[in-house]
Amino acid sequence: MTSAGNSKEVKKDEIAELARRRGFLWQAFEIYGGAAGFYDYGPLGARLKRRIEEEWRDFYTREGFYEIETTNIAPREIFESSGHLESFADQAVVCNHCKNFFRVAEGVKVSENCPECGGELEAAGEFNLMFQTRIGVPKGESDSGVKKSEGYLRPETAQGIFLNFQRLLRFNRDKLPFGIIQIGKAYRNEISPRKSLIRLREFTMAEAEVFVDPKEKNNHPRFEDVKDRMLRIVPGEDEGGEEEEESLEEAVRSGIIANEYLGYHIAKVDEFLERIGIPRAKVRFRQHLREEMAHYATDCWDAEFLSERYGWMEIVGVADRGDYDLSAHASFSNADMSVHTEPEKIIPHVIEPSYGIDRIIYALLESSFYEEQVGKEKRKVLRLKSEITPIKAAVFPLLNRDELKKKAREVFQKLRDASIFVEYDDSGSIGRRYRRQDEIGTPYCITIDYETLEDNTVTIRERDTMKQVRVPIAEVKDVLLKRE
């Protein structure tokens, strides 16, 4: 990737404006006034998202993990067991004076005064991040009927994997370790969603649940492969909290990262983010402080992206969930979640990398957006990796003349027939067409000129350098498909 010394001054709304105008991202329900926290992906956004998901799927499939697909809606008792209902279905109070927010479950009542400043407290309503729904027709008022009919939209995809643990273990012929992945929607009724894709009420998560014998957590079979990877890490309170750069091996040996499995997956997250084009200089791993840890986690590291607009923000979480989930479901459902190992039966521990796909898309758009001066004109360009761009290449006739257009359409169709996603454009000047493709990140533009008619060669113009090479039509496909 070249950056050619261009200014990286991003006016704050440029990315949102581009994303809207060019069909990446639209506010949902727009013609009815919209609703906060919901976005639709337009034609280019949907393609970009799909390609990132495909890279992710491919990445974890190479780890040997199978993908499953579980429901978005689950009956109430699932979340009673998982702890999600209890953890945030409380009444909340807010202080009139200092505006601090308290959960009733933490022992603060409306009748009391604010523990922070002594001000008056006011009921702030139900504090419930899960969307509630009904399953089927409620049967009368009986306890059991109401209970069965009450459902929730999942706040994470993970639970669907835990619920199928026995089946998955059997599928894996009763052996540990194994990993299962899932990509899907999750739902959280955020109090105030903001910052475009950063806090959504409906969003896409990509999660891997890795089940491991707790005794084996310091014995990852491929730790060697990643141990020398340098990581930028910010340890939690016990380790001092100073940002440092060290190898994965050092971090694990010194105890900053608790075990090899956790460390291995932190390194894998780092590798994936690099692979899809998040600049390494903008990524760090920060350990959660105890009070910010989710109820299920014993340890958690966030991969954070340094946004020019929002500062450091979480894009991936890597949690050690211990045996929390399997034990909880075992005790509430009476299912046996244990695994027979020699010499004893154990409840596996879970290491979980959890990716926020929408946030990653934001990070990619922001970090790949450049505005640069070319002659008298400004050029906007998305320097996305060619593996994830919505469009692989555009085909142009140099001039709007019939013989060139005919040949260009032939080349276009040939590439389409080879399942390469290309676009055709003959409107306006050639320069205008290059610019249109630049701002949606298309890595290559293929131009048909009079020389093409003589010797069947075309020019391929590269997005980042704007340089051209002339190649025979027969070789175009190979150039487009080569990995950088």
Added chain:
RNA sequence: GCGGCAAUAGUCUAGUGGUAGGACACGGGCUUCCCAAGCCUGUAACCUGGGUUCGAGCCCCGGUUGCCGCACCA
């Protein structure tokens, strides 16, 4: 959720009570042998619901959405 500010073509914007204007983009045409050039031409907008007024894009109230701060983010 609270407070402040805002909302006009696809985008950015002008318009302080009386005919909604521009730029860019987009479509059509001309031109053009490689980077948003030029010429002609066309499409296209006052977030929403009330109120005040002879008359509201403009003033008032509610809602929605966005931005900023606070809070929240299991």
